[in-house]
Structures are given as C-alpha cells and as structure tokens.
Amino acid sequence: MISPVRKAVQFAALLGTNLHFSGWVTGGIFTGLSKMFFIPGLWCYSTPSSVLACPAGSLQAILASPMILGALSSGKPEALALLAPIGFIAAVGLSSGRLACGWVCPFGLVQELLNMLPLPRIRVPEGFRPLKYAMLFLFVILLPLFLRGTPGAPGDPWFCKAICPAGTALAGWPLVSMDRAGLFRTGFLFIWKSSLAVVVIVLAASVQRPFCRYLCPLGAGWGLLGKVSVLRMRVSDACVRCGRCESVCPMGIAIWKVPSSPECIRCMKCVGECPVKAISHGP
C-alpha cells in the first residue's frame, strides 16, 4: 500500500512547490516571500512556477557571495547566513537520510515518470556513484567559495552554472524559449548544460533515477547523514537472502547486505516486497 501513498505525496509536493502557474505563460519567475523557504528536494528556483528555494542552489549562492570568505575568516555575523541552508540540509538528513528524495523531491518524481517510457533498460557500472560526492564537495562548496576572479570578487554557483540538469530542463529551456524581451544570451554554457540535461533525461528512461544515483549533491549529503539518521532501515535475522528487495529497489541497492546504504531513499518498496517481513524502518 506504500506505493500509491508515496506517489500521492510526491505529486502533492510537486504541486505545492509549483503554485505560480502563470510563470509558464509569462516566462517570468516568482519573487514572493515564500522563496525564503526551502523545498526538501532539488528543484530550481528559476523554474517559472516554483515558489520555494532549492537548498543546494541557496547554499552555493551564499558561498559565492563576495563577502563570505572575509566573513568566515574574521567571524563576521554575515557568515551566519550559511546556517540557513546548512541547518536545513542537516535537519532533513539527520532526521531521515534520503527520505525526502523518495517522497518529496519533485525532480525525483520527474525521473520516475521518465522511467515509464518504453526504452530498453541498461545497467550502469557501480563506479559512477561516487560522482555525486564530488558534486557536493567540489561544485557546491569548494568552487563557489574559492574560484574567483580576484579576492573579494563574487564567485559562481558552479553546480547550477555548469551541471544541474533540473535547472536546465525546467528553468533554462522554458525561460530562454519564452524570452521575448531578449534578456538571455545563450552561449557555450547553455549548449554544455543542455547536452548534459539531454543525457540525463534519456538515461532516466533506461535507468531508474540516474540523477539521484550519480549527480545529486543534496542526495549525497543526505545519504551520508542518513547513516546516522533517526529514521533508518533495519534488516532482521529473518532475511532469507532472496534478493527480491534488490530487484524492486529504484536505487539498485541490495538493502539486505547494506541496510545503512547512503543510496537508500527510504521509498519503502522493499518493505512491502520482502516475503518474510525482515525489512523495517525506525530509529
């Protein structure tokens, strides 16, 4: 019974994040007060209908601001702005690991919908998975903080700028296509990011949740915190090692071998699938 409930929650989250419907007609983005609040998932705040803020995008924006290095090194109060996205990410991760990925994240739902397309299934080597940790530590934290023209100049949100396929497909493409005022210049980065987005979209039809598996910096952070989170998966001694949990897992993990896997998005599919009810969740 988990599956329909989860789908309902996912669609409700998608709707709740995207209440500014008129953005899709006017080609403008929402700038109201609700954008002070984060969505527990990855969804570009420049998506025309978005009314919430992406935690990964906000973290990069603060890290890339001109004052942050000075504020961090001299302990100025401006550095406290970092506590908002970091505190939010930590609170979500420490309470439930990647539960938000499986139940709330709108881009997770988009990938699940893409996976319903009738394309041949493929198996991607496991060696790609650590890429998402590089996305978190390099593209979200280190590059925005340190790659600057001169000391004191602003940096760039490098994950948003050079990688994020959610931003490209659901914000970049619609905003550029509806750009009647000629505000946007498209060049190398637009082509680069569009190519990445096409790869992820096509891959999503053949592999379940490729962005979550290989690229998502939020999933990387929540996965690491999920190892010690309050809500965790448990596998009891009743396990008969039938492998059915692995076969239904959207993240392609063998939960019976590694119950604390940082890949687990707590979708609970395995709980219902286990023939001996060996899998449970709880503190």
Add this chain to the structure above:
Amino acid sequence: MGRRFPWWIPVLLVLLFPAFRAATRISRTAFGEQGVLLTGTASLDSLLGSAGSRPVVLNFWATWCSPCVHELPVLDSLYIEMAGEALFAAVSIGDPDLSTLVSFRESVSIAMPVVWLSPQEAEALRERYGIPSVLPVTIVLVEGRETARLVGAATTARFREAIGGRAEGVDTLQVNDVLHFYVVGNPSDSVTVQLHGAAVALAGGENVELVDPFTPEGAGIIEENMLPALDRPYAQACRGQACYTPMFSAEQVFATFGPE
C-alpha cells in the same frame, strides 16, 4: 573493469571543463590586487606630478575597445614587474559613464592606476596629447616630453623598447592594416541591415563580420573578441590592433570612413 573501475573520476574531469575554462580566463586577465580608480583630470595631473624624473606610461583605452582590453593585462604585468621604475596610468577616454568602468573592474583586475575622465575632460586630454580616434594609444613621457608613441595594441617587448627609449619614432598603424568591421545585431533588424550595408560598401564583404548576439556562435564571437555588449545594434571598425568607437547608424559610418 565494471564494478570496481572508478568511472566517476574520468566523468568528473570532463564535467570540470567549464570551471577550468573560467579559471584559465581569469588568469589571463587578472593580475594580483585591484589598483586604484581615479576620476578627473585633476587627479591625473596630480598623479603625473609625482613622476619626478621617472618615465610616464599613459595608456589611453576604453571598455568597448577589444584590443585595449586584451592589451591591459600585458601592460599591467609590466607595471608590476617594473615596481615603480616608471609611472603607469590607464586612462579611460571613451566611457561616458563611470558605472561602465566600475562594472568592468568587477570582472577584471587592473593593478596600475585607472583614471576615468568625463566626455569633456576626455576631449580636452585628446587635444593635449593629440590622441587619434582609434584606441588603444600608449605614450611615454620623460619629464613632460613625449619620447614614444604606440598606436594599436602592443607587445611586452615593444612596450619595453618604448619605455627604455629604444623605440624609434612613432609606431602608427600600417598601411596594410586593412579596415574591418564587426556589425553586431539581429540580422533581421533594419538598423543592423543598414549598418552592415554601409560596412560592406566601405570595407568589402570579406572584411565585415556580421555577429548575431542572440545565437550561440554570435555570443561566442563577442566573448572571444571581448566586443562591447550594447543594448542596440552597432558597427565597430578596427584597423589592425586598434578600434574606433562603436557607431549606431549608417550615416555615422559613412561620415567617419566615407570619401572626403
């Protein structure tokens, strides 16, 4: 292979390309700390007054002049290297708005003093030193007397010769530096069409480049050549390593370059 091979490393190296590209661009244009920005002829004169017997290197430039923007880091590295042996100043005489220069300095760091002049002051300074309508122009003064003049972007070696008094006469544009135009604008826009027509009539089709800023190729050409990003169509004429101020009508193009 397969399960154990760290596939994420080669993928990461590929994904780092845009950041790497940005980092190498930064290192091409930025040298150390941002220097001072002075405004007005009085500030410039007071700076010149502090030269004493040292040579003075005055570089006349503008943010819309791509050879100037390419040349600045070259001159700036020489400024840093000479560490006070000569007095340097980059004098912007083609930017009517100070804000243009301020935002330019947000992305490019220039260690030597930068001086901004209002259009009236710039005109007076052009007359004082006999600066032509192309930029960049660099003059070297020793005790108030001009000893060398370089018109068009120069190399480090050429600057050294000019400052060291080893450059003979005046470097001017060569006869074989043919006139060429960048026409920037939407090709279906009537002003762009007229500008393009005027440029082709004066310089010949092979010396005119029509750049549509709204296409990836056009944006790439603008970025690569550091052409000015203006909110209306323009034609910019260049001769060798020197450029004229952007022009906004075919009449202006003909009046500047047409037969007497």
